[in-house]
Amino acid sequence: MNSFKIGSQAIDLLNELVEEAAAAGIPYFVETHRGRITQDLHRTVDYVHAIPELRLTIDLSHYVLAGEMVDESEQAEPFFDILLNRTSALHARVSNGQQIQVDIGHDAAHPMTTRFMRWWEKGIRSWLQEAQPGDVLPFVAELGPPSYAITMDNYGSEISNRWEQALVLKSLMEEAWHRALRNN
Template sequence: MNQRSGLIVDGSSKPPRIEVHQSWWAMNGIGSGGKEWSMEEKFEKIAEAGFTGIMAHLPKEQEAESWRRLLDEYSFNFGIHSFPRKPEDITQLLKEAKQFGVLYVNSQVMDSFVIGQQAIDLLQGLVEEAQSADIPYTVETHRGRVTQDLHRTVDYVKAIPDLRLTIDLSHYIVAGELTAAASRELELAGELFNVLLQRTSSIHARISNGEQVQVDIGPNAEHGMVEPFMKWWQQGMSYWLAEAKPGAVLPFVTELGPPDYAITETKYVSGERVEISDRWEQALVLKRLGEEAWKRAIESRKSL
C-alpha cells in the first residue's frame, strides 16, 4: 500500500469502488427476541445484509484469532478507530494494524481544547506517522475532538495538504443547530463542508436533525434532512472519484451508536430505557442511501 496517495487503497488493480461497512460499536445491544446476537451471529447478519466490511477497534491479543478467522471467512475488509493525543500514540498501533491486515486507521484526535498551530502540528505529526508506517490514515470530523469546530477544521485542512478525512457531518449539523428549516445557515455551512469534502477518504453515515446527533429517518428515509446529507455524501464521493486510481476503496460506514447516541424513552416503573428506533433496520436504510448517493456520483461524473 502507498498511503502518500492520500486515498485508502487495497493494493489490487480493481476499479475504484465504494464499500459499505458496518460499525461494530453500532452493533452493541443489537439482536432479536430480547437477546443480543453473539459475535458470530453479528458477522453473519452483517454479511447477509450485503455489507463488505467492519469498522472496530484493533482486537486485543486474546480476541485477535477469532476476529481474523471471521473476517477471512466473510472476506470482510477491516478499518479501525484510534484516539491519539500525540503522534507517538499511534506508532505501535499502526505497526500492529498493518500486521493484522487492517485496510485503514481512523482517528478521533483528542481533544477540542487543542487549537491553532498546536492542532496543526498535532495533525501534521499524525499524518507523517502514518506515512512512515505506509498505511492509509484518516482523521474524523467529530465533536469533542480537535475537529470539533467547523471553521477551525477548514483551517486545518487548508494548512495540511496531506490531511485526509473521515466525513461525519452529523456532528457539525448538531453543533451548529442546523435544521431543515434553516436554509440560509445550511447553505453557508455547505460552503465550508465543500472544503472538507474535497478531502473525503471515508464517510460515516449518521443523520442529525440539528437538535439530536442521531435521529430515526423513517423506514423509507422520509426525514427532511436526508436530502441535504445525500447531497453532501454525493459531493464527497464525486471529489473522491476524481482522484481515485485502481485499488482505491471508499468506505461508507453506517454508524448508529447505542444509547446515549440513540434516543431512548424511560419506562419509569421499571427504570428500563428503551430505544425508540430499530437501529439495525435504520442501518439498512442508511446502507441503501449510501449506495444511491454512489450511483448519483457516478452518473454526475459521466455527464461532465
C-alpha cells in the same frame, strides 16, 4: 485528541501524524467529531488548508448538531464543500440539528435526509476524482446505542431499530454512489 488542542498546536500535531502515517506507508484519516480536535467546522477547515495531505473520515452529523443547523444553512455549504473535498471515508447518520442521530424511517422520509444525501454524493464525487484502481471508500452506518440513540425513557428503550436504520442508510449510500458515478 480533545477539543482543547487548537491553533498551531493542533496543526503541528495533525501534520506530525500525517507524516508518521506516510512514513509507515499506511492511510491516515482524521475523523470529524464533536468534543475532539475536529469538533469545530471552522477549525477543521483551517486544518485542511494548513495541511494539504490531511484526509478525513467525514461525519457531518456532528457539525449539523454542533451548529444547530435545523434549517437549510447556505453559510455552511462552502465549509462542507472544503471538507468533502478531503473525503477518504464516510460515516452515515442523519442529524436534525438538535439530536446527533434521528430515526429517518423505513422510507428515509426525514426532511434532513435530502441534505445528507447531497453531501454524501459530493464527498463520493470528490473521492472518485482521486481514487486509484483498488482504492476503497469506507462507509460506516454509525448508529450508536443509548444515549446516542433516541430513547423513549430513562431506561434506554429505543424508538427505532438500529439494524433497520443501518439498512436504510446502506440503501441511501448506494443511491448516492450511483448518482455520483453518473455526475462525475
